[in-house]
Amino acid sequence: MEDLMIIDLFFARNEQAINETDAKYGKLCLSIANNILNSDEDAEECVNDTYLSIWKKIPPTRPNDFKSFICKIVRNLSIKKLEYNLALKRSKNMTVSYSELENVLYDSDICDETEYKNIGKIISDFLRQEKEEVRNVFIRKYFFFDSTGDIARRYSFTESKVKSMLYHSRNRLKQYLKKEGIDI
Numbered sequence: 001m002e003d004l005m006i007i008d009l010f011f012a013r014n015e016q017a018i019n020e021t022d023a024k025y026g027k028l029c030l031s032i033a034n035n036i037l038n039s040d041e042d043a044e045e046c047v048n049d050t051y052l053s054i055w056k057k058i059p060p061t062r063p064n065d066f067k068s069f070i071c072k073i074v075r076n077l078s079i080k081k082l083e084y085n086l087a088l089k090r091s092k093n094m095t096v097s098y099s100e101l102e103n104v105l106y107d108s109d110i111c112d113e114t115e116y117k118n119i120g121k122i123i124s125d126f127l128r129q130e131k132e133e134v135r136n137v138f139i140r141k142y143f144f145f146d147s148t149g150d151i152a153r154r155y156s157f158t159e160s161k162v163k164s165m166l167y168h169s170r171n172r173l174k175q176y177l178k179k180e181g182i183d184i
Contacts, residue, residue: 003066010058017058018051025067029074035145036078037085046081050074075143119182126176130169137162138169 001020009017029050033043050073063069127135133155140146140154141162148162155162 007058007062007066010055011062018055021051021054021070025070028067029070032071032074032144033078033081035147036075037082042081042085043078046074046078049077053077071143119177122177122180122182123173126173130172134165134169137165141166 001024003024006017006020006024009020026047029047030043033046033050034040037043037046050070053073054070057073061069127138130138137151137155137157140151141148146154148159148166151157152159152162157165
């Protein structure tokens with residue numbers, strides 16, 4: 001079913017909207033949640049919470065990009081679940097992904113929400129300038145928290161190529177942020 005038709009089902013408060021969303025995006029949502037949480041049970045809970053959140057947000061929201069809308073919700077819910085469940089322990093994939101970026105991005109203790117939004121816009125602008133394959137690898141690693149092995153298989157690269165692409169992307173991002181006046 002097309003995204004616009006699914007959104008119309010949400011606006012009609014038709015519960016079939018959730019079934020259609022699950023059929024179309026359930027595996028993607030589960031993959032995102034599992035990459036962050038490393039727990040099938042917690043991932044399934046986050047996916048269900050995602051559907052509830054979508055039900056509450058549509059209407060009045062009418063997302064332009066339904067897939068991105070869903071991915072953002074499941075990602076945020078999964079990160080909150082991880083923070084709640086594992087305050088001292090961290091998911092290996094997520095910790096590794098963030099530790100790779102810690103020399104590039106602000107410390108969360110000194111950065112407010114407005115600065116995060118500004119940095120997010122700058123990172124988006126940076127990624128638009130990157131080659132498509134580099135951008136895709138970067139997003140798979142730092143948004144979806146895919147492992148380098150999963151990314152390599154997805155794009156038919158070697159793991160060393162993926163690691164190299166990520167290394168060079170981080171360095172270019174760091175320079176780009178400095179050029180935009182973001183102190184690292």
